[in-house]
Amino acid sequence: MEPLILPKVQNLHRIEVYEANGGYQMLRKALGMKPAEVTDVVKRSGLRGRGGACFPTGLKWTFMPQQSQKPKYFCVNGDESEPGTFKDRQIFECNPHLLIEGTLIACYATGVSTAYLYIRGEYVRWIRMMQTAIDDAAARGYLGADILGSHFSLNLYIHRGAGAYICGEESSLMNSIEGERGYPRVKPPFPAQNGLWGCPTTINNVETIANVPIILRLGPEAYASIGASKHPGPLLVGISGHVNRPGVYEVPTGELLTDLIDQRAGGIPGGRRIKALIPGGSSTMILRGDQLEGVRMDAESLKAAGSSVGTAGMIVMDEETDLIRVISRITAFYHHESCGQCTPCREGTGWMRKILKRFENYEAREGDIDLLLDVANNIDGNTICALGDAAAWPVQSMIKRFRDEFEERVRRSAAVAV
């Protein structure tokens, strides 16, 4: 498959190069259709969200009320903070106009005239790049009032975050835009009914929106035929950790994990074996190296393997990796990022962190494995947002798939104590 999201075209970030390569033609095409037709095309393409939850994008758009007394809003989520995830930044850098064009089409389909692109505060360089692209698009009449004489108007604003993982959660993101602490909201009501300032709002991930012009160009059927049938399309896979060529690779969904590692990322340094793999960002369930055969990078295949596709940010760990340290570090992250609203998450992540520190320091006690699992089980499903689950899943899956490592650590802790 030729790359569609990140085509190999020099200087594609420049608007004249983007236009020369067919850029903004899909906006013209969309403006010639009825908004509901555009949504229908996206629905038929089978596009599912690329931010982690894999929710069908076209279906999400249909939740927006057609008629509304209140203004409607669109948010593009570029908070990109899930450890192991570094794909949206490639879009900001290499193909910003694809994102702008996708946002325009999405806003036209949902009847929105104000959109916010939320970008994590640390991405200063990429915020500047995006702002340049937005300014260039506005100068050519693609943003602003009465776009291309269509009576459709859109203002697109970048909203810079300030360092909070939780703001990638959609309701937390809206609170952050409203100038609040980034606390997730209780759902229902869902954003399409009660979002930004209580108005109908849709939130999509950056990569999701970048797929929209591609769908219009190829047509929904051709798009749906790319990759895995239940989770189709091009996918940006980030590969990091113990591989020879870490980076972002655009592939059709459904590529074998082993091909991604061996062929795209050049295999493991020193020809070592894979001990463990996190397939889609640090919150997805860890897989054993010996269970990867035949598993593919798509929602259904990874679900069947006992994990999920998440953000498609793969973290590869070779046979020499200390997995106790890995899970301790991941848990420290979720403890640090817990917003503190829900007791199970606020307290539980701290307890897990303390217990895992004991394992790390060879101070683990008899019964600590079950205690750790008990805490994780009591966080899972008992919080307002998915951060609690995201903290519990890595711990649960690590114990389930590498219990021997924890048991060994308890034994060695006892030996050290003597």
Added chain:
Amino acid sequence: MFSDEQLQRIEELNKRYQHPQSVILDALWMWQDTHGWISEEGMKAVAEVLGAPLHHVYGVVTFYTMFNRAPVGRHKIEVCTNISCMLRGSDRILDHLTRRLGIPVGGTTADGRFTLLEAECLGSCGTAPMMQVGDTYYENLDEGKIDRILKELA
């Protein structure tokens, strides 16, 4: 206090949102860019310009990790130690920096040039290990590269 130019910018940004409170992060960024950190005076200035209560500004400042709540060195160095960087040697990077700068993590050099901190994942997993100095990312680090970077930072 904010300069007239900054006040004008805040006024402009206000038009993007339904409520002036949405400009709070931008206003805090402006204060931090000018003063280096968010003092109580800074929070009061932001509260005043947004018409928000001081306790609200305090709540926001303390929620987001990028706001400095105490003065920091001229160059704030943040080393990512999250999992992808850890797997590719962030321990070594942090060790080297503490030795070269003669300060522990969380410390500031006596001449006020450098503050050294650990950071959570900064989205550079494919170019790990990495650090951020102020707004700038430095990626694919090793000891030699760090020495060259430190020399360039006045």
